[in-house]
Amino acid sequence: MNWLRRFLDAPPELTPRQAARLAAWRALPSPRLDQPVDASRYVVVDVESSGLDTARDRLIAIGAVAVTHGRIQLNDSHEIVLQQTQASDRDNILIHGIGGTVQREGTPPAEALLDFLEFLGKDPLIAFHVAFDQAMINRALRTFLGLRFEHAWLDLAYVAPALHPRLARRYRALDDWMGLFHISNYARHNALADALATAELLLALQPLLAARGAASFRDMKMLEQTWHRQSQPV
Amino acid sequence: MSEAANSLIQATADYFSQFAPFDQMDAEHVLWLAQHATLGYFAKGEAVLSPDQSAPVPFVIIKTGVIQGEQGGARTPEGDAWLELHEGECFPLGALLADRPVTSVYRASSDVFCYLVPAADFLRLTRLSPAFYDFCTRRIANLLEQSKHLIQAGYSRASAEQQPMSSNLAAVIRRHPVTCPPDASIKEALQLMQEHGVGAMVAVENHIPRGILTLHDVLSRVVLAEADLSHPVIGIMSTQLTTLPPHAPAHEAALAMAKQGIRHVLVTDNGRLAGVVSEKDLFNLQRVGLSRISNAIRHAATLDLLKQCAQDIQQLARNMLAQGVAAEQLTQIITTLNDLLTTRIIELERQANPIQEIEFCWLALGSEGRFEQTLNTDQDNGIIFAPQAGQDPVALREVLLPFARRINLALAECGFPLCGGDVMASNPKWCLSLEEWQGTFDNWIYHGAPMDLLHSTIFFDFRPLYGAAHLGMSLREWLQQAAPKNSRFLHQLAVNALRNRPPLGMVRDFVTGDDHTVDLKLNGITPFVDAARIFSLAVGGAQTNTLERLREIATPLNIKPRDIDAYCEAFLFIQLLRLRLHHAQNERGQPLTNRVDPDTLNTLDRRILKEVFRQARKLQTKLGLDYQV
Numbered sequence: 001m002n003w004l005r006r007f008l009d010a011p012p013e014l015t016p017r018q019a020a021r022l023a024a025w026r027a028l029p030s031p032r033l034d035q036p037v038d039a040s041r042y043v044v045v046d047v048e049s050s051g052l053d054t055a056r057d058r059l060i061a062i063g064a065v066a067v068t069h070g071r072i073q074l075n076d077s078h079e080i081v082l083q084q085t086q087a088s089d090r091d092n093i094l095i096h097g098i099g100g101t102v103q104r105e106g107t108p109p110a111e112a113l114l115d116f117l118e119f120l121g122k123d124p125l126i127a128f129h130v131a132f133d134q135a136m137i138n139r140a141l142r143t144f145l146g147l148r149f150e151h152a153w154l155d156l157a158y159v160a161p162a163l164h165p166r167l168a169r170r171y172r173a174l175d176d177w178m179g180l181f182h183i184s185n186y187a188r189h190n191a192l193a194d195a196l197a198t199a200e201l202l203l204a205l206q207p208l209l210a211a212r213g214a215a216s217f218r219d220m221k222m223l224e225q226t227w228h229r230q231s232q233p234v
Numbered sequence: 235m236s237e238a239a240n241s242l243i244q245a246t247a248d249y250f251s252q253f254a255p256f257d258q259m260d261a262e263h264v265l266w267l268a269q270h271a272t273l274g275y276f277a278k279g280e281a282v283l284s285p286d287q288s289a290p291v292p293f294v295i296i297k298t299g300v301i302q303g304e305q306g307g308a309r310t311p312e313g314d315a316w317l318e319l320h321e322g323e324c325f326p327l328g329a330l331l332a333d334r335p336v337t338s339v340y341r342a343s344s345d346v347f348c349y350l351v352p353a354a355d356f357l358r359l360t361r362l363s364p365a366f367y368d369f370c371t372r373r374i375a376n377l378l379e380q381s382k383h384l385i386q387a388g389y390s391r392a393s394a395e396q397q398p399m400s401s402n403l404a405a406v407i408r409r410h411p412v413t414c415p416p417d418a419s420i421k422e423a424l425q426l427m428q429e430h431g432v433g434a435m436v437a438v439e440n441h442i443p444r445g446i447l448t449l450h451d452v453l454s455r456v457v458l459a460e461a462d463l464s465h466p467v468i469g470i471m472s473t474q475l476t477t478l479p480p481h482a483p484a485h486e487a488a489l490a491m492a493k494q495g496i497r498h499v500l501v502t503d504n505g506r507l508a509g510v511v512s513e514k515d516l517f518n519l520q521r522v523g524l525s526r527i528s529n530a531i532r533h534a535a536t537l538d539l540l541k542q543c544a545q546d547i548q549q550l551a552r553n554m555l556a557q558g559v560a561a562e563q564l565t566q567i568i569t570t571l572n573d574l575l576t577t578r579i580i581e582l583e584r585q586a587n588p589i590q591e592i593e594f595c596w597l598a599l600g601s602e603g604r605f606e607q608t609l610n611t612d613q614d615n616g617i618i619f620a621p622q623a624g625q626d627p628v629a630l631r632e633v634l635l636p637f638a639r640r641i642n643l644a645l646a647e648c649g650f651p652l653c654g655g656d657v658m659a660s661n662p663k664w665c666l667s668l669e670e671w672q673g674t675f676d677n678w679i680y681h682g683a684p685m686d687l688l689h690s691t692i693f694f695d696f697r698p699l700y701g702a703a704h705l706g707m708s709l710r711e712w713l714q715q716a717a718p719k720n721s722r723f724l725h726q727l728a729v730n731a732l733r734n735r736p737p738l739g740m741v742r743d744f745v746t747g748d749d750h751t752v753d754l755k756l757n758g759i760t761p762f763v764d765a766a767r768i769f770s771l772a773v774g775g776a777q778t779n780t781l782e783r784l785r786e787i788a789t790p791l792n793i794k795p796r797d798i799d800a801y802c803e804a805f806l807f808i809q810l811l812r813l814r815l816h817h818a819q820n821e822r823g824q825p826l827t828n829r830v831d832p833d834t835l836n837t838l839d840r841r842i843l844k845e846v847f848r849q850a851r852k853l854q855t856k857l858g859l860d861y862q863v
Contacts, residue, residue: 074349181345186245192242204347
């Protein structure tokens, strides 16, 4: 992991163009988190990595789907595959299906991550089991762009059980909740397909959220935190 | 957009492409659609579209779940869902094309994920994609076309190398006709036939056909007649020629062969011979030929031979179905052959047991009267007779009844079961003089008791089949005058007809009984037949065929030709489905029924069946409005 240490120790060198893109992203205004769902844009993400160790494993891909005004905008979706110096091992490839060649031919990490940031803007991020996605994305952004990524995240793994407390014990994984709402996935463990499934889960939770008076990102966040405090770590 | 994002768009496009009409569209247009779609969620009970949303409304394609259309306003029959939409189905085409709000509430009857496309993009897509445009404007017609292709594909494996009966004769002609001058010798003509290996020789003068000689004729006219081979061939040729233009559809040639008992039809273009179409060209049949059956019927000397013919009719129908003959032509051909069969039975009966000179006419009733016979048709028939001055109708009836009884039994032996309701010529109630028939009909129209109404649905579809046709025609003319005058009677018929609702379901696609089936005849055919009859009676129409009736009422009742076409297509589809069902049952040696489990249909047919029921509802709605039911 020499390459990693090197980047951790010294901030990465960005080209003037990359630095300008990053500065432009930083300068974007942040949206208000109390505006209603049907006037907001959220970005639902899922990541694929070389393993489950957030400290050592590498980020391979991010899939992102925007939910605008309560609808998934199919064309407002994005997938980046980060170029890897070495492909992940065979078992791992079998999970996400991104082969060694594709991994090595991905976009150079700084470029890929800038693409991602520009796609994201400053809109809030939503995922299922945020801790993992957040850690992987944070580390990659710090490593390759020197960015301390402080962003609003919402975890559906806490929101969903908060709305369905009776199911909370049995329903843990994304697949459980997908089953409950008859959400299909055209390619499980493909970052974009999983992001789409997660976005569909967000849509399916909306009627219950509305019934609970949770009309904005901030309201959903409060629900998530309440459940987080009440429950064992999921 | 990055290349990677395309995987989601591509997956969405792939998903669309499983369903009609997207499966018929160019890949780039489906991709375009996916790029312009958003995905939304509606919880059970939520309205997806409703009339109070102002236009433009979005185009909706269902991803998962069920959406139900509820008819708004006072006309709702007890909150019936009038349509139910499932995965892959799209709506509301009418509202989008007309840029108006929807007229019904579309409500999620389960949790629904659906794709939503802005109206502007929908309209752009209709301009981009001809296939999509076609679908939106000719919805049922299009689905039917696809279904027909499927049927043909399915059957063509069984019998290869066939000409679809819808193709025109120009496409059926296989070679230049082999011809000779009329004054060629018989020997020369036969040699030419031998050299070219053809079954028919046509004599032409300046390309104008003058006569035809077939191999079949050779035996009787040349060999057995010991004809002088040096004589001009024209002398032994058939000179009553049946000709059709090249653009005539193949089934017309088939019908001509059936009616006239011939094996060859000449194709002429402005009088000039363009080709010869043989029965073999039309049907790649090993055993059963159209003209062979009709000739066999005409010449059958015993009931046993006729029984064989009746079986051949069924086999023929199967072959024609395999060739994609449309339901209208198919039922027409079956009816034509059954008419011949009935005629022959009556002729044989008259030979065996001569009855005194009574002027009478055998009436076909019910589906036979409407030219809509399929394979498991009960016999429905009657007799109309004309007593001469001084003759007593009762005495004539005494003579006719045993005669009719023997005919009914013979028909039963040929596979037309005796009518359970005893609607047969051997029933003294249905063997009447013209005057008595008028009195009976008049009574029904005046009283309109439940039994009267039921009878009128069978008897008012009468047509003359054998004998003194003018008697049947006189009765028809009388009915044309009498029926429109009594609006109360028509109202009662409408009330009766509307008791039978197409089985569109609230929860599933279809309302099915305990056995999980719908009745194609009762639920599918009858609503069209009943409505067409009532409308036809109301306008004083003369037709008995449902399609003809529908076409006949369009102008007087101010129904759009487009709607009439949709009704006719719906009716024909369900007839076709019924014919296919009966054949399948026949093949498996099962008794014929009209009940079908919708789950056994392919998705396309299931959708069309729903569309058919929707059209039936629409026609019934008109009936209900016109007669304030």
